[in-house]
Amino acid sequence: MARAQQGQLATRAKAFRSRSGYHWYKRITMIATQQASFGPCRFCGQTLRKTFVDLGMSPLCESYVPPERLDAMEPFYPLNVLVCDNCLLVQLREYVLAEEIYSEYAYFSSYSDSWLDHARRYVEMAMGRFQLGPQSLVVEVASNDGYLLQYFLAQGIPVLGIEPAANVARVAQQKGIRTLVKFFGRQTAAELAAGGTRADLLVGNNVLAHVPDLNGFVAGLKGLLAPGGTITMEFPHLVRLVEGNQFDTIYHEHFSYLSLLVTERIFVAHGLTIFDVEELGTHGGSLRIYARHAEESDRPVLASVEELRRRETEAGYRRIETYLGFAERVAETKRKLLEFLIAARRQDKRIAGYGAPGKGNTLLNYCGIRTDFLDYTVDRNPYKQGQFLPGTHIPIFPPERLAQTRPDYILILPWNLKDEIIAQLAYARDWGARFVVPIPEVKVYP
Numbered sequence: 001m002a003r004a005q006q007g008q009l010a011t012r013a014k015a016f017r018s019r020s021g022y023h024w025y026k027r028i029t030m031i032a033t034q035q036a037s038f039g040p041c042r043f044c045g046q047t048l049r050k051t052f053v054d055l056g057m058s059p060l061c062e063s064y065v066p067p068e069r070l071d072a073m074e075p076f077y078p079l080n081v082l083v084c085d086n087c088l089l090v091q092l093r094e095y096v097l098a099e100e101i102y103s104e105y106a107y108f109s110s111y112s113d114s115w116l117d118h119a120r121r122y123v124e125m126a127m128g129r130f131q132l133g134p135q136s137l138v139v140e141v142a143s144n145d146g147y148l149l150q151y152f153l154a155q156g157i158p159v160l161g162i163e164p165a166a167n168v169a170r171v172a173q174q175k176g177i178r179t180l181v182k183f184f185g186r187q188t189a190a191e192l193a194a195g196g197t198r199a200d201l202l203v204g205n206n207v208l209a210h211v212p213d214l215n216g217f218v219a220g221l222k223g224l225l226a227p228g229g230t231i232t233m234e235f236p237h238l239v240r241l242v243e244g245n246q247f248d249t250i251y252h253e254h255f256s257y258l259s260l261l262v263t264e265r266i267f268v269a270h271g272l273t274i275f276d277v278e279e280l281g282t283h284g285g286s287l288r289i290y291a292r293h294a295e296e297s298d299r300p301v302l303a304s305v306e307e308l309r310r311r312e313t314e315a316g317y318r319r320i321e322t323y324l325g326f327a328e329r330v331a332e333t334k335r336k337l338l339e340f341l342i343a344a345r346r347q348d349k350r351i352a353g354y355g356a357p358g359k360g361n362t363l364l365n366y367c368g369i370r371t372d373f374l375d376y377t378v379d380r381n382p383y384k385q386g387q388f389l390p391g392t393h394i395p396i397f398p399p400e401r402l403a404q405t406r407p408d409y410i411l412i413l414p415w416n417l418k419d420e421i422i423a424q425l426a427y428a429r430d431w432g433a434r435f436v437v438p439i440p441e442v443k444v445y446p
């Protein structure tokens with residue numbers, strides 16, 4: 001801040017102090033200091049100064065609103081994503097404590113058929129590749145409702161789930177899956193290891209990017225991994241987010257946005273080596289990394305790692321400039337989606353949503369889409385039916401509502417599952433409905 005500006009602010013503050021008391025003075029100096037920095041980087045500790053994309057204020061994307069709370073106040077928090085100009089980790093500050101988000105959670109993995117298929121195929125692969133048997137232990141961090149561990153259990157492999165959301169963990173326990181209701185980190189890992197628990201296979205799907213204490217989490221992985229054991233982690237790939245314009249995968253629970261380059265840096269810092277990587281189609285494009293203890297150098301690093309590292313480097317992910325061009329592309333996507341919706345409503349077309357996923361809520365709140373565009377949305381998850389979307393208050397119905405009201409357009413909010421959903425909704429073609437996908441940019445399917 002320029003010195004002249006600071007002086008001006010001080011004069012104004014003084015005037016306020018005499019007029020409105022100390023309260024106003026304090027408030028103005030607070031605003032002045034807040035603009036100076038965005039706090040320390042989650043990984044390297046350097047002061048954050050650069051914005052990757054700012055989606056404005058948004059409610060927590062899984063805080064569905066029950067009818068009796070429609071008139072109550074709803075907290076909104078910033079969705080200002082930053083990039084560290086030292087280590088290039090793209091990140092969201094912890095505006096909301098993870099404890100507050102995850103104590104009760106509306107996301108049950110088993111409601112998606114394609115995600116269950118994905119889990120089943122993973123288990124088949126892991127059984128062969130890691131020679132698991134009745135003496136092994138498979139631990140999954142953020143094990144949700146047991147959607148994955150159930151398949152290991154069916155093969156006679158001992159399992160342990162670790163899941164902080166009690167309501168979700170209870171469903172797993174009812175299926176006979178041993179589940180610890182806890183947050184995972186350095187301390188939980190140390191407690192388990194002290195009791196003799198070590199993981200031969202340590203799995204985490206969509207959790208690495210969702211922990212605020214990234215260093216504590218990865219240190220915990222190191223602490224819980226048995227000698228000769230393997231870690232596999234899946235998380236959305238930052239490169240796919242940028243290239244596919246997937247800004248709606250940004251929400252308060254999603255603290256880090258990871259490239260292979262930055263993930264390797266973090267793992268190396270905690271004594272772990274990434275020895276294989278796969279690119280997956282899940283969640284719009286994810287990475288599955290395979291890691292081991294750094295000291296087990298007899299297990300070679302495969303060519304896949306060097307190959308992806310080279311591609312990320314060539315695409316510019318070692319330079320800050322690559323990250324700074326994203327925000328304008330996001331704004332243009334918003335304008336295009338609104339143009340489509342405005343034109344459709346002007347022609348008196350009815351539009352309904354399909355799905356009530358977290359990503360839908362980021363999209364709808366950022367674009368300002370409420371019941372003025374979308375009459376309602378539907379979801380297969382009974383937990384969400386009868387409630388309203390956070391912020392936009394669009395009502396959520398069971399899928400049968402579509403056939404009853406026959407909308408002209410169905411906006412598919414979980415666009416990553418669009419093929420599965422369009423196949424499920426083939427009957428909507430009978431009344432001439434067409435499907436709309438908002439990302440990477442608005443597109444209509446017959």
Ligand SMILES: [Zn+2]
Nearest residue numbers: 041044084087
């Ligand atoms: Zn950093």
